[in-house]
Amino acid sequence: MRSGDFKETYSGLIVLSDSTWVWIWSALLAAALVCAPFVLNAYALSLLTLVLITLIGALGLNILTGLTGLISLGHVGFLVVGAYAYAIAVTKHGLPPLAGFAASGLVAALASVIVGVPSLRLRGLYLAITTLAFSFIINNVILEAAAVTDGARGISVLRPTILGIDFDSDAAFALLCLAVTVLTLFACLNIRRSRIGRALVAIRDNDTAARTMGVNLVTFKLYAFVTSAFITGIAGALLGIYLSFVSVEGFPFLLSIEALAILIVGGLGSVLGVVLGTVFIILLPEVVQTVLHFAGSGVEALFANGVHELKAMLYGVVIILFLRFEPRGLVGIWHDVKRLWVHWPLRF
Amino acid sequence: MSFLIDLTVSGLAIGALYGLIAMGFAVIYKATGLVNFAQGEMTMIVAYLAWTIATTLTGNVFVVVAGAVIGAAVLGLAIERIVMRPMLGEPLFAGVMVTVALAVILRSSITFIWDAYPHALDLGVGRDVLRAGGLSLRGAQVAAIVTLLGLLAGFYVFFRFSKFGIAMRAVAADDRAALLMGVSAARIHALAWAASSVIAGIGGVLFAMVYDLSPAMFALGLKGFPATILGGLDSVLGSGVAGLIIGVTENLAGGYLTPGMKDIAGFLMIIVVLMVRPFGLFGEREIVRV
Numbered sequence: 110m111r112s113g114d115f116k117e118t119y120s121g122l123i124v125l126s127d128s129t130w131v132w133i134w135s136a137l138l139a140a141a142l143v144c145a146p147f148v149l150n151a152y153a154l155s156l157l158t159l160v161l162i163t164l165i166g167a168l169g170l171n172i173l174t175g176l177t178g179l180i181s182l183g184h185v186g187f188l189v190v191g192a193y194a195y196a197i198a199v200t201k202h203g204l205p206p207l208a209g210f211a212a213s214g215l216v217a218a219l220a221s222v223i224v225g226v227p228s229l230r231l232r233g234l235y236l237a238i239t240t241l242a243f244s245f246i247i248n249n250v251i252l253e254a255a256a257v258t259d260g261a262r263g264i265s266v267l268r269p270t271i272l273g274i275d276f277d278s279d280a281a282f283a284l285l286c287l288a289v290t291v292l293t294l295f296a297c298l299n300i301r302r303s304r305i306g307r308a309l310v311a312i313r314d315n316d317t318a319a320r321t322m323g324v325n326l327v328t329f330k331l332y333a334f335v336t337s338a339f340i341t342g343i344a345g346a347l348l349g350i351y352l353s354f355v356s357v358e359g360f361p362f363l364l365s366i367e368a369l370a371i372l373i374v375g376g377l378g379s380v381l382g383v384v385l386g387t388v389f390i391i392l393l394p395e396v397v398q399t400v401l402h403f404a405g406s407g408v409e410a411l412f413a414n415g416v417h418e419l420k421a422m423l424y425g426v427v428i429i430l431f432l433r434f435e436p437r438g439l440v441g442i443w444h445d446v447k448r449l450w451v452h453w454p455l456r457f
Numbered sequence: 458m459s460f461l462i463d464l465t466v467s468g469l470a471i472g473a474l475y476g477l478i479a480m481g482f483a484v485i486y487k488a489t490g491l492v493n494f495a496q497g498e499m500t501m502i503v504a505y506l507a508w509t510i511a512t513t514l515t516g517n518v519f520v521v522v523a524g525a526v527i528g529a530a531v532l533g534l535a536i537e538r539i540v541m542r543p544m545l546g547e548p549l550f551a552g553v554m555v556t557v558a559l560a561v562i563l564r565s566s567i568t569f570i571w572d573a574y575p576h577a578l579d580l581g582v583g584r585d586v587l588r589a590g591g592l593s594l595r596g597a598q599v600a601a602i603v604t605l606l607g608l609l610a611g612f613y614v615f616f617r618f619s620k621f622g623i624a625m626r627a628v629a630a631d632d633r634a635a636l637l638m639g640v641s642a643a644r645i646h647a648l649a650w651a652a653s654s655v656i657a658g659i660g661g662v663l664f665a666m667v668y669d670l671s672p673a674m675f676a677l678g679l680k681g682f683p684a685t686i687l688g689g690l691d692s693v694l695g696s697g698v699a700g701l702i703i704g705v706t707e708n709l710a711g712g713y714l715t716p717g718m719k720d721i722a723g724f725l726m727i728i729v730v731l732m733v734r735p736f737g738l739f740g741e742r743e744i745v746r747v
Contacts, residue, residue, distance in 0.1 A: 180550065182494070182557065227732040232743075234492050234553060235731055238686065242724035245679065249721045366561050373554060418565035425562035432551045432558075433543055 123302040142287055146280035154279050156391065161286040162347045164387045166364075167371040168297050168380070169340030174369065175378035176306060177333040178313030179229075180237040183244030185364040187217040187338045189357065190247060191345025196264040196355040197257060206269030210346055217342025218335045220247070225334040229327055232316070236334075244365065248357045263356030266349050286347055293340055297380050300336070309333050310378070363421055370424040374431050376438025385439040393427065394420045462592070464712045465705055470598035470667075472704015473605040477660030478681030479688060479696035479703075480608065481653040486690045487629045488649030489541075490549070494556045496657055497678015498563035499536070503529040503658030504665040504674060505571055508578050518580040525662050526655055533654030537647045545643070560675070567672045578665035597666035604659060609697045616693070621648060629691065657681075680707075683723035687730050689740020699738060 116122040126132060146154055170184050191213035199209035220243070228239035251258045258264070268277045269285075276285045300306045308329050311319035320326055349355040367390060375386025397419070435441055478500055485493045493499075507525040514520065540559055544552045567573075586593050616622040627635040628645045636642055657678075664677060681700065688699030703723050711719025736742045 178550065180553065224728075227728055231731065231735050234549070235735065237553070238492070238682070239728055239731060241679075242683075242727045246721045246724050249717050253715065253717050363561070366557065369554065369557065415565070415568050418568045421561040421565040422569075425558040425560075425565075428558035429540060429555055429562075432547070432555055436547070436551065 125298055125302070139291070143284065146283040151279065154283055156395070158279070158283045158286050158351060160387055160391045161283070161290045162344055162351055163367070163371070163391055164290050164384060165286075165293050165347065166341050166344035167368050167375075167383050167387050168293050169337045169344060170368045171337075171372055171378070171380070171383050172297065172300065172309070172340070173333050173337035174372055175383070176301065176309040176313060177330060179330065179333070180234065180369075181240040181334075181337070182237045182365055182369075183240035183242070184337075184341055184368055185360050185362060186240065186244035186247045187220065187341040188345035188348060188364060189244075189251065189360045190220050191217045191342030192266075192349030192355045192360065193251060193258055193264070194342065195346035195349055196266050199269070200264050200266055206271050209269070210343055213342045213346035214339040215342075217345065218339040221335050221338030222331070225331050229330040229334060244362065251357055261357070263354055263359070265354050267353070268350060282350070286351075289343065289347065293343075294380065294384075296340075301380065305329070305332065313378070361417075363417070363424070366421070366424055366428075370428050373428050374438055376440030379438075379440045381443070382438050382440035385443065389439060390424070390427070393423055397423060460712065461709075464708045466592050466594065467598075468705035468708030469701055470594055470601060470704070471708070472684075472701040473598075473601040474660045474664050474677070474700070475681045475684045475703050476605045476697040476700020477601070477608070477663075478657045478677060479684035479700045480612070480693050481657030481660070482681060482685040483688070483690060483693040483696040484649050484653040484656065486685070487693060488625050489552075489646050490629075491541075491552045491556060492690070493653065494553065494678075495536075495560040495563055496653070496681065497675040498560045499529075499532060499654050500657040500661035500664075500677055501567065501670075501672075501674040502532060502563055503654065504578065504661035504670055505567065506532075507662045508576055508665065508670050509571075511578060511580060516580055521580055522659075522662065525658055529654040529658030530651045532658075533651040534647055536654075537650035541646070541650065542643065545646075560678075564672070564675050573672055575669040575671040577669050578662070580666060595667055597663050601660070601663045601667075604663065605697055605700070608656060609694055612693050612697075621645075625649065680723055683727045683730075685737075686727045687737055689737025691741055692737060692739040695737060695739025 121127065126135075142157075145157060149157060166184070166188060169187075170181065173179050173181055173184075194216035195206075195209040195213040198204045198212040199206055204212070224239055224243045225236075228236045252260050254260075255262075268275075268282055270276065271285070274281070276282045301310075308319065308324045309332075311322065311324055312326060312329060316326055345360075348360075352359050371383060371386040371390045373386075374389050375384070376382030394416070398416075431438060437444075478496060481496050481500070482493060485491060485496075503525055506528040507521050510524040510528075511521045514524075536559065540555060541552070544555055585596050587596060587599060612622075616626060624635065624640045625645050625648070627638065627640055628642050632642050635645075660681075661674070661677065664674070680703070684700040684703045685696045687703060688695030688697070690696075703726065706726065707719050707722045710722035730737065
């Protein structure tokens with residue numbers, strides 16, 4: 110039995126995982142996910158795709174909220190911007206989808222600079238306030254700029270063909286989302302263990318101390334915000350393709366809350382936590398609906414009319430319960446279980 | 458010219474409502490250091506309570522208003538005791554996220570407890586149009602302005618002279634020192650939540666009397682929010698006054714620019730205020746010592 114977790118080299122300290130088993134399990138999970146689209150039925154496949162897209166967006170928010178400790182209440186704004194950038198570039202101007210994805214990320218990043226520069230100079234909750242304002246302003250801007258965005262009519266988006274590969278079928282599109290998710294996962298893990306990631310965590314834990322250690326607060330906060338918006342913009346493009354139609358109504362404010370719920374439920378700042386939280390939050394309404402189905406038709410009918418409200422209420426309750434009883438989130442529970450498994454019957 | 462005056466006067470009327478809600482934000486911020494993102498939802502719940510009293514019990518305006526005030530106080534106390542008190546001492550992030558979660562819960566509870574259709578809160582008064590020198594305002598709009606001015610005066614006296622008001626300022630300035638002086642921070646927080654709920658609730662009832670009740674009424678909180686930022690998050694009186702400014706600005710922007718500008722004028726103002734004077738017009742400049 111290992112008596113402790115000793116690191117002797119710097120590269121050993123920052124390696125993604127020092128356990129062979131973690132790599133093996135991850136590879137098996139990846140293989141299973143690659144095979145899944147060909148096995149699952151249409152409904153399960155669409156849930157899987159939604160989980161993957163949500164995961165990308167949540168990973169984006171995690172850089173800002175989880176690592177840097179800044180709250181954004183308007184991240185749905187960057188989803189909308191990304192989705193519209195893709196739709197305008199690809200559907201209206203006929204650019205290749207890859208250029209569309211680049212545009213969705215870059216335009217969202219640009220928007221984040223505009224929002225971030227005035228608000229990131231300040232400490233505290235101001236970013237939450239300006240992003241909240243941004244998510245409402247951007248909807249208005251989209252509706253007003255009908256010449257570019259088609260206003261309230263929205264833009265329909267087709268499934269893309271990238272580098273000669275046709276992603277038209279549901280299975281192929283799920284695989285595309287999987288590929289982008291894996292890329293994002295590695296990007297986030299690598300950001301976390303680099304100088305930048307450590308600087309962001311230092312800002313989160315104590316910004317005065319971080320500043321004393323030579324971390325430029327404004328630069329690094331802006332960096333976190335822009336990266337976060339870039340990733341969220343790409344998630345927005347994928348969500349637009351998934352919905353096959355981009356409109357202001359397709360991106361309700363609840364998505365911002367959903368993303369925050371994912372981070373809190375999963376465990377702030379942990380990439381594994383984001384994955385667990387996403388699966389939990391996306392499947393929660395499904396599970397509750399199944400339970401209600403057995404509870405009786407009266408209850409089911411009551412909630413059938415208000416799926417959106419039921420979801421909102423669930424997210425709210427889950428956020429409050431986790432903050433109150435398990436602030437470390439699912440990843441904290443996972444660590445406890447793991448420790449118990451390894452050390453039982455010893456306490457530690 | 459009369460267009461300008463019309464816009465200004467109706468802007469003042471709606472601004473008074475924003476001011477009431479902004480005062481609700483500021484009271485909680487001043488006492489607890491939290492931005493209560495559920496303010497708009499609490500306002501909406503109180504308005505629905507008033508509507509329920511008006512339709513089931515009696516339409517008497519005094520009974521309805523008294524019932525709404527009591528209901529609002531109970532709502533504020535319950536939220537503080539059940540949801541917020543356990544979060545005392547937790548990081549700011551946790552407290553704020555709890556209010557965000559509370560907001561979505563309250564917002565969706567409207568559809569389950571009441572319904573998703575708009576209703577008119579008809580108390581027999583308040584909808585009648587008063588005319589004076591070419592101006593016309595509804596009774597409830599005048600009542601909103603009068604209420605705001607009354608509350609502003611009341612809060613000035615409260616913070617200046619009453620024991621609770623001074624204790625509240627003490628907790629806001631330094632909660633640890635206040636505790637050492639024998640001020641119960643928990644009781645001050647409870648008082649702040651109840652007071653905020655009542656002030657914003659009155660705004661909600663007046664809003665419902667002029668316009669209609671609907672589950673979209675929570676957006677009123679988003680409208681009151683710019684006023685708090687402009688006035689200063691920790692300045693109750695400033696927030697109330699800034700509500701009037703926001704109301705007029707919004708109306709002028711809607712009247713002279715595009716109608717869409719009316720909805721976002723307040724938010725644009727937030728961004729400008731944060732760039733130029735982040736502590737607001739009347740707020741206290743935060744000095745950080747390391």
